Amino acid sequence: MEGRNMEFEPVESSFFLMPTLQLAEELLGKILVKETAEGTAAGIIVETEAYIGPGDRAAHSFNNRRTARTEVMFGPAGYAYTYVMHTHCLVNVVSGEKDAPEAVLIRAVEPVTGKELMKKRRPGAKRNQDLTNGPGKLTKALGITMADYGHPLWESPLYIAEGIRPHGISAGPRIGIDNSGEAVEYPWRFRVSGNPYISGTKKNNQS
Template identity: 65%
Template sequence: MAPFRPVDASFFELPTLELARALLGMALVKETEEGIAAGWIVETEAYIGPHDRAAHSYGGRRTPRTEVMYGPPGHAYTYLMHTHCLMNVVSGKPGHPEAILIRSVEPCAGVGLMYKRRGPVKKERDLTSGPGKLTKALGITIRDYGRPLFLAPLYVAEGRPVREIGTGPRIGIDNAGEAKDYPWRFWEKGNPFVSR
């Protein structure tokens, strides 16, 4: 039996702030030759188009890096941050460069593989409690750029219920002017894998 089945492409057609909440509790799955690894999404951040100073698409910036944000929703926007790869879910209608950063997940399959990829960690919590950590644990890389998230090998799948959702400002964008205070970060309250 297949433990995970990808969502339909239409799942991603929600408005970005709604999709950012809807993604909580869903499974993020990556299949590789090493095996399958997956986590329940427990923390997201929305980045909304040309008027969001914290977004890479701020001001309508359109470059090879941001190009995927201008396409249809439900594709992967991966990019490098210092020594790490971060992953977003493209959202919004074509022409609207919006995306949702996956900030943390709770391991739900392939935990052994995650330990192998992450190297020594003090606690299980350290496996996936941050945007750079979870991509390494799941084996998500810059080569996943542009991939549809409703088909193997990288996809969102039906998840489990979320009791209560917390809301607050996004992390690491202190230089984004007034946008730094927008309450566009969402997390599952009480979940220990939330980055902070």
């Protein structure tokens, strides 16, 4: 395992102590970093989705549903909530207070370090944008796995690093939650306006 890449400065653990919707916006422009024996891969976070259980029918923790998968969501903010959907591993940032199971899904990143490593991990990507323009794509490209479940996201090897806040942020309904009642309309998807790495509309989100 390599040591921490000094190119990136991890956020403090206190960064995550804010309301979930605010965190979903504040994560935009931050850098998601994963260090492995193969090298370091990192990308600017350009798209997120907030999930505010237990009142959010699109969230895994709706109705305070507590399972082995969602257990980390009931803990303190700032830890990685990873899970597998349709064979893809997805990564969320746990948010909210303890016993308030909320999270922010990282939907897309723009590569900044380790692009060749990302191409090696995702040989089917035809364009640079295809490397990380979706929640399952970015975890594969960065080397994020289920082994990262419960990891504190201010410590190596998987962490959120300081970045530059984007000038324009857009908000709208989340993707792929058609069976979630009124939650379909909640404008809890945030993205860097006009960024080419924004994800598409496939049903690869949290619910």
